[in-house]
Amino acid sequence: MKKWIALGICALLVGVAVLVFVFQRPLGERAFASAAAERAGGPGLQFGEGLHLALCGTGSPLPDPERAGPCNLVVAGDRAYVVDIGEGGARNLNLMGFDLASLDGLLLTHFHSDHIDGIGPLALLYWTQGTKAAPLPVHGAQGVETVVEGFNMAYSLDHSYRVAHHGENIVPSSGGGLTALPFEIGAEPVVVLDEGGLTVTAFPVDHDPVRPSVGYRFDYKGRSVVISGDSARTDMVERMAKGADILVHDALQPKLVRHLTDALEDNGDENVATITRDILDYHASPEDAAASAEAAGARMLVLSHLVPPLPSAFLHPAFLGDAPDRFGGEIVVGEDGMVFTLSPASEAIERQSAL
Incomplete structure (x- = not known):
């Protein structure tokens, strides 16, 4: 009896496999159409009133299949800005x-x-999804004009093809x-948007020999987010992160x-190997970032621009080192x-994942 039951189950499985093979194309088309309709008609990433931070890229120049290059999205009420836009962001x-056409600019x-x-x-x-009649505004310190001019030139033929x-x-x-919106940065912070x-305040950081190099503080309705950019530990980051809800800091673990x-x-x-030796002196370690967050009285420290790549969360304690001992948050x-x-x-x- 058991033998016949087993044979019947095998025959059923074979029959199902044959049906799937025969009807794979129409079934695949129907499944894709259903998924496309759900994605196209979905509400997307929604933000209520308040200040919001989304990590669209937490990697570095070192290849990491799980992480895009540096990219942060900050949303405050009806204003939305991307801070840095690495590959994959x-x-x-x-x-x-996220509705890219709703962006107000790139910093x-x-x-x-x-x-x-x-x-x-x-x-x-930004252009094609929103039928934009004006280029994407790009805010940056002196020199941003050169970057914008170069990208506009590189994409000029592509733009002509798409219009045609x-x-x-x-x-x-x-x-x-793109449209360049430069600001001058010296030794002191400067308000770049209000x-x-x-309120968005730019401040100088220590990423020598890369100059200018800045971080940004976002203040909205009593809440605040500070993004260090790339920086070794510096008093300016600690000064600008005073009382911040979140400090986003680049982090490199020298031991790894x-x-x-x-x-x-x-x-x-x-x-x-020469490059990996050189990068040690112009990025903060997780311990440095933790000490800065503690000195600033920040409530949460978010580490990004992670070096080296971390293929598994199992490596997080090794990456953090003594950082948890240096920050109470x-x-x-x-x-x-x-x-x-x-x-x-x-x-x-509050924290959630959108990927």
């Missing part, structure tokens, strides 16, 4: 369901390639590309990077898709 924003901390190499896709999606193909009603020729109750350098040297790759090892919400009606920091 625009893709993540799309996957998170750059500095002009290292990994902080700007996602500009092309971001500007393209889709027409002015869909992609107005006046809307492609609108709709949101030295292991990476040793492996490169053993493999005879002296060029890359919560430390979060940033991951792409994390969203933090700071309501003006409370002191809570």
